[in-house]
Amino acid sequence: MNHTHSKTAFAKAQQLIPGGVNSPARAFGGVGGSPIFIARGEGAYLIDVDSNRYLDYCGSWGPLILGHAHPRVVAAVTEAMARGATFGAPTEIETQLAELITQLMPSIEMVRMVSSGTEAAMSAIRLARGYTGRDVIIKFAGCYHGHVDALLVSAGSSATTLGVPTSPGVPKGCTQDTLVLRYNDVAGLEEAFKTKGDTIAGVILEPVVGNMGLVTPTKEFLAALRTLTYNAGSLLIYDEVMTGFRLALGGAQQIQNMKPDVTVLGKIVGGGLPVGAYGGRADIMRKIMPAGPVFQAGTLSGNPLAMAAGLATLEELRDRSPYEHMEKLAQQLEIGLTDAAKQANIPHRFQRVGSMWTLFFNPDAVTDYDTAKKSDAAKFGRFFWAMMDRSIYLPCSQFEAAFIMAVHTEEHVKQTIAAAKEALAGI
Ligand code: HOZ
Numbered sequence: 501m502n503h504t505h506s507k508t509a510f511a512k513a514q515q516l517i518p519g520g521v522n523s524p525a526r527a528f529g530g531v532g533g534s535p536i537f538i539a540r541g542e543g544a545y546l547i548d549v550d551s552n553r554y555l556d557y558c559g560s561w562g563p564l565i566l567g568h569a570h571p572r573v574v575a576a577v578t579e580a581m582a583r584g585a586t587f588g589a590p591t592e593i594e595t596q597l598a599e600l601i602t603q604l605m606p607s608i609e610m611v612r613m614v615s616s617g618t619e620a621a622m623s624a625i626r627l628a629r630g631y632t633g634r635d636v637i638i639k640f641a642g643c644y645h646g647h648v649d650a651l652l653v654s655a656g657s658s659a660t661t662l663g664v665p666t667s668p669g670v671p672k673g674c675t676q677d678t679l680v681l682r683y684n685d686v687a688g689l690e691e692a693f694k695t696k697g698d699t700i701a702g703v704i705l706e707p708v709v710g711n712m713g714l715v716t717p718t719k720e721f722l723a724a725l726r727t728l729t730y731n732a733g734s735l736l737i738y739d740e741v742m743t744g745f746r747l748a749l750g751g752a753q754q755i756q757n758m759k760p761d762v763t764v765l766g767k768i769v770g771g772g773l774p775v776g777a778y779g780g781r782a783d784i785m786r787k788i789m790p791a792g793p794v795f796q797a798g799t800l801s802g803n804p805l806a807m808a809a810g811l812a813t814l815e816e817l818r819d820r821s822p823y824e825h826m827e828k829l830a831q832q833l834e835i836g837l838t839d840a841a842k843q844a845n846i847p848h849r850f851q852r853v854g855s856m857w858t859l860f861f862n863p864d865a866v867t868d869y870d871t872a873k874k875s876d877a878a879k880f881g882r883f884f885w886a887m888m889d890r891s892i893y894l895p896c897s898q899f900e901a902a903f904i905m906a907v908h909t910e911e912h913v914k915q916t917i918a919a920a921k922e923a924l925a926g927i
Contacts, residue, residue, distance in 0.1 A: 501889055505549040509537040523658070525561065530661035530897035531881040536888075541568025544907045546893055554893035555912055557902040561895065562710070562742050563767040565855075566816055567907030573771050576812035580805045587804070594802040597811045601769070601779060604749045604814065607759045611779030612788055613802040617741035617766025618646025620776030621704065623788075623796045624764050625650060627778070628702030628735040630794035631787050636696060638703040640683040642869030644711035645704060645739050645764070649674040654869060656711030661877075661897040683709065683868040684717060686724045693728045702735035702762070703728075707752035710742040710901035712872040713858035714851040722756055729761075735784065741766035741776070742901065745817055747854040755854075771813030773806040822906035826855040829913050830904050833857065836917030844924035846879070855904035859883075872899060879927060886923030892916055 514520035521527045521535065528535045536548040544567055546556045559565065566573065580593075598611045614620050625637050625648070639645065641654035649670045652659065659667070666675065679696070681688045683705070693700065703725060709715040729736040738760035743752040745768040753760055762780035769775050779785060787794045800806075834850050837859055841848040847863035860866050861876035861883070880898035887894055892915075895902050 501552055502550050503534075503536060503548075503552075506536045507534055509549055510534045524662060525658035525897065525900070528896045529658070530877060530899070531884040533885065535896070543567045543569075544905055544909075544912060552891070554888070554891050555915065556893045557904070557916075558893055558895045559903045559905050560772060561767070561900070562746065562903055563770060563772045565746055565768050565822070565903070565905055566771075566813060567905045570813075570816070572816050573809050573812045576808040577773070577805055580808035583804070585803075585805060586800060588799055591802070591804050591807070593804055593807040593811060597807050597814070600811065600814050600818070601765070601777065604745065604818070605751055605753065605763060605779070607753060607761075607781075608763055608779035609782040610785035611765075611777050612785065612796065613807070614776040614778070614796075614798055615774045615800050615803070615806070616646065617739075617764065617776045618648055619798070620741070620764045620766055620778040621645035621651060621739060622648040624737050624762050624778040625702060625704060626796065627762065627784065627787060627794050628737060630792075631784050632701045632733065632735065634699050634701040634734070635677040636679055636699045637677060637701055638679045638681055638689075638692060640705050640869075641680050642683055642712035642715070642872055643704075643706045643709055643739070645706075646741075650678050651704070653678055654680045656709065656869070656899055658897070660712060660869075660873070660899045682870070683715060684721045685868070686718075686720050689721075689724050689728060693732050697728075697732035697734070700729075700732055700734040702737050704737040704739055704764075706739050706742065707756060707758070708743050708747060708853045708856065710856055712869055712899050713860055713866060713875070714853065714856050714901045715866055715868065715872065716851065716853055717756075718867075722758060726758060735761040735780075737762045737764060739764040742856065744768060745814060746856065746903075748823060749817060749821070768813060768817075769810050770806050771809030771811075773803075773809040774800075775803075775806045775810050820906075823854070826904045826906060826908070829908050829910065830855050830857060832910065832913045833904070833916060836913065837920050840917060840921040840924050843921065844927075846924055846927075847876075856901040857904075858898075858901055861898065882927040883923055886926055887919055890919035890923060892919050
C-alpha cells in the first residue's frame with residue numbers, strides 16, 4: 501500500500517506540531533511506523549491522502565457511532581453554522597440536548613456542557629470535592645480520564661501506550677490527594693474506605709474500561725463501589741466518555757443497573773464535534789456556579805454547532821436504535837477473530853461488551869492494569885500493520901478499545917475476519 505503523501509504530510513507536520521500530531525494517541529507510537537493522514541470519511545470508511553480506503557474500527561476513538569459524515573448530523577451542523585457559530589450567550593438547543601440526556605440517562609437530573617471529556621472529568625472531580633468538602637479522589641490504574649493533572653497517574657490510553665506513569669509537569673501537589681487502586685480489587689477498595697473513608701470526595705472509574713483495552717468490572721466490584729461510596733458520603737463518578745450512548749442508550753449504567761451520583765460524558769454526546777458534559781443528581785449539580793459556589797466556565801461551552809451535532813446523533817440513536825444490529829455484528833466478529841487466532845496458534849483473549857472490543861495478545865484474562873500490561877504489544881503492532889495492509893483500520897494500540905459502528909454490515913465483518921485470518925497467520 502502506498503503511503504507517500506501521508507509520509508510527506510507527517511514530515512511537514514513534525515516541523516510545526518509537536519510529534520506531528522495534536523494528540524499522542526494517533527501518532528502510531530504503539531505500533532511503529534508513521535500515521536496515515538486522513539482526507540475524508542464516508543460511512544464505515546476512511547480515505548487517506550494517498551486515496552487508500554480503509555474499513556474503520558476506530559471511529560475517531562468512539563464518537564462516530566453513526567459512521568462518518570452521517571447525513572442527519574451533517575444537515576444539523578450545516579444549518580446551525582448558517583445561523584452563526586457561537587454567541588457566548590444561551591441558546592435553546594443547549595436545553596434541548598440537556599433534556600434528551602436526562603431522559604436517556606435517568607441518574608442525570610441536571611447537566612453542564614463543556615468542550616471535551618478531559619474538561620468534563622476535571623470539572624466532575626472539582627464538583628465532588630466542592631460538594632463533599634473533602635480532597636481525596638480514588639482512581640483506578642489503567643483508567644484514563646483525559647489529561648487532568650490530578651488524574652494523570654497510572655493512566656491508560658496513550659499514557660500507557662507511551663509508558664508515562666505520571667507526566668513531567670504534573671506537580672506532586674496535584675496528585676497527593678489522588679489514591680490509585682487496582683481495578684476489580686474489592687479488598688483494596690474496602691481497605692481504602694476503612695482507613696480514609698471520611699476524606700474521600702469521590703471515586704472515578706470507567707464502568708467498562710476502554711483505555712487499557714476492553715476490561716469489564718466484576719459484579720462484586722460494582723456492588724462494593726456503590727455501597728462503600730454511599731456509606732461514606734463520597735460520590736461515585738462514572739466516566740462514560742466512551743461507554744455513554746454506546747453500550748446502550750443509557751450507557752454502561754443502564755446495562756449494569758447502577759445509579760452513579762455524577763456521570764462524565766464526551767465523544768458520542770458531541771456527535772464528532774468537541775463536546776464533553778457532566779451531570780448527576782440535582783442537589784449536587786446545583787453546587788455549580790452560578791447556581792452554587794463551585795466555579796467552572798467556558799466561552800465555547802454549549803456551542804451551537806457542537807450541540808446540533810450531539811442532538812442529531814442522540815436523536816438518531818433514539819429513533820433508530822442500532823444496538824441490536826451492532827451486538828449481532830460484534831458477536832460474529834468475536835467468533836471469527838477468536839477462531840482465526842486459535843487457528844494461527846496465537847495466545848489471545850477477545851474481550852468485548854456490546855460494540856466495544858479488544859483482541860488482547862495475552863493468554864490470560866485481562867482484569868486490570870497489571871494483566872493488561874502483560875499483553876504482547878509488539879505482536880499487536882505486527883497485527884495492526886498486517887490489517888492495514890488488508891485495508892482494515894484499527895485503533896493503533898493494544899491498550900485501546902475498537903468500535904463497531906451502526907454503519908458496519910455483515911459483509912464488513914466477513915471481510916474483517918478474512919483479513920484477520922491472513923494477518924494472524926503471518927505474524
Ligand atoms: N481518549 C481516546 C481514546 N483513548 C484517545 C484519543 C486521543 O488521546 O487522541
